[in-house]
Amino acid sequence: MSMTQYDINVRQGLPEEMQLLLREYPRDAWPDHPNFATSIRNWMGAHGMFRQLAELIVTDTQALLDKASDPTRYASRLGHFGNLLVRNLHGHHGWEDHRFFPELEAADGRFARGLEMLESDHLEMDQRLESFTRASNRYLQLMDLSPKDAEAEIGAIQKAGEGIERFLERHLSDEEDLVVPILLHHKMRG
Ligand SMILES: [Fe+2]
Ligand SMILES: [Fe+2]
DSSP: OOOGGOOOOTTOOOOOOOTTTTTTTGGGTTTTTTOOOHHHHHHHHHHHHHHHHHHHHHHHHHHHHHHOOHHHHHHHHHHHHHHHHHHHHHHHOOOOOOOOIHHHHHOOOGGGHHHHHHHHHHHHHHHHHHHHHHHHHHHHHHHHHHHHHHHHGGHHHHHHHHHHHHHHHHHHHHHHHHHHHHHHTTTTTO
């Protein structure tokens, strides 16, 4: 995709040319808008859960790096919360790519490029999730086979986790800024 100017690693927020409706429906006014449906609230709630999971994993991993926590407990939390984050994000992105975004594009063709940008974010996220999963699985396997070697993997988990956290911060807020005004304007998902 030739959208390097919209690359999630360089952009600073929702690009100006995609803010057509955001100017009419600023974030502060969403909660009181009559078209702010429960389904929109739930979708934003899922984003909040992803943010929390990523933060929890990074905080946990930092505590382990600082030798402030127990490796066995860390391993079990990493397995549980890491799996939750990766599985739910895959499901969420798949649904957005295949069901939600096409529905939005059909409702308002002006935002096709914005939706395309969000889809390429998802591709980037897939790679980040894969690195995170690989590093985590290596750690968990070593914790079973050779715990003293497991420690060497923690840095890679933390690097991947922080990358995911940064990615989510940008992606989720740009996605909400693009999508919620479309939903409100066209009275969708009410
Ligand atoms: Fe998304
Ligand atoms: Fe999303």
